[in-house]
Amino acid sequence: MALQFLFQFLSLLLLFTTIRLSATYPGSSTRFDTMRRRMTSKSNSHLPPEFVTYYYTQTLDHFNYKPESYATFQQKYIMNFKYWGGASTSSPIIVYIGEEAPLTFGVHGKGFIFYLASRFKAMLLYIEHRYYGDSMPFGSFDEAFRDANTLGFLSSTQALADCAQLITDVKRNLSAENCPVIAIGGSYGGMLASWLRLKYPHIATGALASSAPILYFDDLTPQNxxxxxxTNDFRDVSESCYNTIKQSWSEIDRVAGQTNGLTTLSNIFQTCSPLNSSKELKDHLGMIYVISAQNDNPPYNPVSKVCGAIDGAPKGTDILGKVAAGLNASLLRGGPEAQCNHIIDFTPKNTSGWTWQTCTEMVMPIGHGENDTMFQGSPFDLNNYTKSCQALFGATPKPHWITTEFGGHDIKSVLGNFSSNIIFSNGLRDPYSVGGLSRGLREHYPRILEQNIPDGFETFFYNQTIDHFNYRPESFTTFRQRYLIYSKHWGGGQAPILAFMGAEEPIDDDLKAIGFLTENSERLKALVVFMEHRYYGQSVPFGSRSEALNNTNNRGYFNSAQALADYAEILLHIKKTHDATYSPVIVVGGSYGGELATWFRLKYPHIALGALASSAPVLYYEDITPHNAYYSIVTKNYRDTSETCYQTILKSWAEIQRVGELPDGASILSRQFKTCTPLRNENELRDALAGMYASTSQYGRPPENPIEKFCSAVDRATACGNDGAISYCRVLKNISDNIIALPTVNGSHCLDIVKSNKTSDPDWLVQQRKTEVEIIEGWIAKYYADLKAINKWIPFKLQ
Structure with a gap:
């Protein structure tokens, strides 16, 4: 197993205790002797020679002045000078903030900062978190974890003060006071990196916080x-896999309730030791699934492997047999040579540093109901949570401390007004991304680089009103509505605004397909805006799409009138924030979006100067247009292409009906048309074909020319008989200037900062890393400019 993956797994295993106060810290409890000297070099046989280990005499309590506050311990840190340009050139220092694991894992696992070091001629400094690895107060692990009195100094605020004091000392010793510091961390370490920049801006010039769930506290993020x-990660890979997992929980309970049921389960799942309860097995399986999703990175792709094994089980395998196959293919099986599955004991223990932290300050209210995920219901209960912590440590959680200390409800104000130079990167397939910062913070120009969003676009979210036309209490509910701005050619001032009206789909596809606005923006010196329709994409009210569509009360705000009012508010907001009060607005849309553009000009003429409505069927209502007009045009398009093709399609309906009425008709049609799933009746096929003909006609444009391709295949098949004449129809359908968010739709936990792989890294990941480097380069360049402004001579410039 690669060290990079081992690091990810151990980190995740620790974070799993946030979900269930139960994971045992996997690190060694070996006693470590403290170093007596203030700064002592020490070799590490597990690291390459360019890494040198030191120990710093660290203060135990930075925030009090009691006698015991002045006690010290030896804190481990590692330095790498291989690429450093030296203090005389003010070359940067990149600081890796250790998280809830021994520091060595971070050194091995984070390859991205090696590239940064070579790029920026930077020194690497790795700092181990107190109470982890070798950095143990009170002389030993046993003494440090003796009780709440000794563990009481384990906190994020103390850890940040450790970093501040150690970095300052290292810079002083190296005469590197003028060297800028960039803090980097992942997950909890990413949270620390962002908080270091927030709390100690005079020490950290900037921070890269990868997969940092800084908002998974209080009620900031939905518990589920x-x-x-x-669940979505698994469902996106395989619907049948998702259904199998969802059904397996009750089946495990059913079998466990039988005579010798636990023995049966032990045999099915090939456990190395007999199961003591069904919960033991379910906890282990649940961990398998969350580990697979949180680390669903290439080239391992564990979600696909688990689902591949579940779906690929031999025909006739029951639900538990399929789930057992998934377990055997999972990351924790240990490979094909493993003879059995070691079921991890999740009984809470008081020897885990992370469990202590989650029992005191890092209270993430993670839970889920009975039917909102593929997991068995397990809602977060603060009362039970508190009782567990009190039983373990005699400690009572402070669930509101993190938001009190670092902000949360007012995160926009905190970071937007009091901090800068922070990259928040999140892979949207990472389950912790829901608690991460996924948008910029300053309304004027927060920058969000999102996968599958064309270059030059910046993403914003407007706090939109759910009901513009009533004044009932629920009318004032708000949701985040997405819009994107392309300002490359904007002339500013009174230059025009071209606004695209999003329609009945996420705005992402429109950004790639619609070129009129951007292609003409230079000529018109225009600001381009793309606005997403409510209830689509990332502009979903009530917290989630499932909740938004859950009932008619929630769906009742889903209409064109509300959408038009949404667009009016967004455009007025943009004009205000961009000092564009007198800029004329031209609204543009296609199909339903074209209708919206037309109606917007009609309803809001004081906002829109004009409208371009492409293919907008504004008259296809009531009896204004003949009911058959749409399909008449579809028919004409096919007939103009090929009379033979038209005749074949015309005759096919009766033939489909005839075959469908046979005793085994649906099966015959399924085989004939090679459907991926068996047809239930001939009407399913008729509807699919009709939709395909309409789609190819409605979107029949060069160079694809789908009607010509289809009819050519039909005509060739007709010339040699009817077998497979319409089999071609199987092809039916082919997102602050300094507070920066980098969500990636396909990313996962800390993927951007782990070691790169030239053979397996996708292009979007390479581009994301390139973007992060460029942002950091800008911070450093600005730092040098500031130094020059105060007469600090820099004898070189960045290449």
Missing amino acids: GYHVVV
Whole structure:
């Protein structure tokens, strides 16, 4: 197993205790002797020679002045000078903020910062978190974890003060006071990196916080968000896999309730030791699924492997047999040579540093209901949570401390007004991304680089009103509505605004397909805006799409009138924030979006100067247009292409009906048309074909020319008989200037900062890393400019 993956797994295993106060810290409990000297070099046989280990005499309590506050311990840190340009050139220092694991895992696992070091001639400094690895107060692990009195100094605020003091000392010793510091961390370490920049801006010039769930506290994030993402990851890979997992929980309970049921389950799942309860097995399986989703990175792709094994089980395999096959293919099986599955014991223990942290300050309210995910219901209960922590440590959680100390409800104000130079990167397939910062913070120009969003676009979210036309209490509910801005050619001032009206789909596809606005923006010196329709894409009210569409009360705000009012508010907001009060607005849309553009000009003439409505069927209502007009045009398009093709399609309906009425008709049609799933009746096929003919006609444009391709295949098949004449129809359908968010739709936990792989890294990942480097380069360049402004001479410039 690669060290990079081992690091990810151990980190995740620790974070799993946030979900269930139960995971045992996997690190060694070996006693470590503290170093007596203030700064002592020490070799590490597990690391390459360019990494040198040191120990710093760290203060135990930075925030009090009691006698015991002045006690010290030896904190481990590692330095790498291989690429450093030296203090005389003010070359940067990149600091890796250790998380809830021994530091060595971070050194091995984070390859991205090696590239940064070579790119920026930077020194690497790795700092181990107190109470982890070798950085143990009170002389030993046993003494440090003796009780709440000794564990009481384990906190994020103390850890941040450790970093501040150690970085300052290292810079002083190296005469590197003028060297800028960039803090980097992942997950909890990413949270620390962002908080270091927030709390100690005079020490950290900037921060890269990868997969940092800084908003998964209090009520900032839906409690079920984590497991909803896990569920979506599995469901996106395989619907049948998702259904199998969802059904398996009750089946495990059913079998466990039988005579010798636990023995039966032990045999089915090939456990190395007999199961003591069904919960033991379900906890283990649940961990398998969340580990697979959180680390669903190439080239391992564990979700696909688990689902591949579940779906690929031999025909006739029951639900538990399929789930057992998935377990055997999972990351924790240990490979094909493993003889059995070691079921991890999740009984809470008081020897885990992370469990202590989750029992005191890092209270993430993660839970889920009975039917909102693929997991068995397990809602978050603060009372039970508190009782567990009190039983373990005699400690009472402070669920509101993180938001009090670092912000949360007012995160926009905190980061937007009091901090800068922070990259929040999140892979949207990572379940912790729901608690991460996924948008910029300053309304004027927060920058969001999102996968599958064309270059030059910046994403914003407007706090939109759910009901513009009433004044009932629920009318004032708000949701986040997405819009994107392309300002490359904007002339500013009174230059025009071209606004695209999003329609009945996420705005992402429109950004790639619609070129009129951007292609003409230079000529018109225009600001281009793309607005997403409510209830689509990322502009979903009530917290989630499932909740938004859950009942008629929630769906009742889903209409064109509300959408037009949404667009009016967004456009007025943009004009205000961009000092564009007198800029004329031209609205543009296609199909339903074209109708919206037309109606917007009609209803809001004080906002829109004009409208371009492409293919807008504004008259296809009531009896204004003949009912058959749409399909008449479809028919004409096919007939103009090929009379033979037209005749074949015309005759096919009766033939489909005739075959469908046979005793085994649906099966015959399924084989004939090679459907991926068996047809239930001939009407399913007729509807699919009609939709395909309409789609190829409605979107029949060069160079694809789908009607010509289809009819050519039909005509060739007709010339040699009717077998497979319409089999070609199987092809039916082919997102602050300094507070920056980098969500990636396909990314996962800390993927952007782990070691790159030239053979398996997708293009979007390479581009994301390139973007992060460029942003960091800008911070450093600005730092040098600031130094020059105060007469600090820099004898070189960045290449």
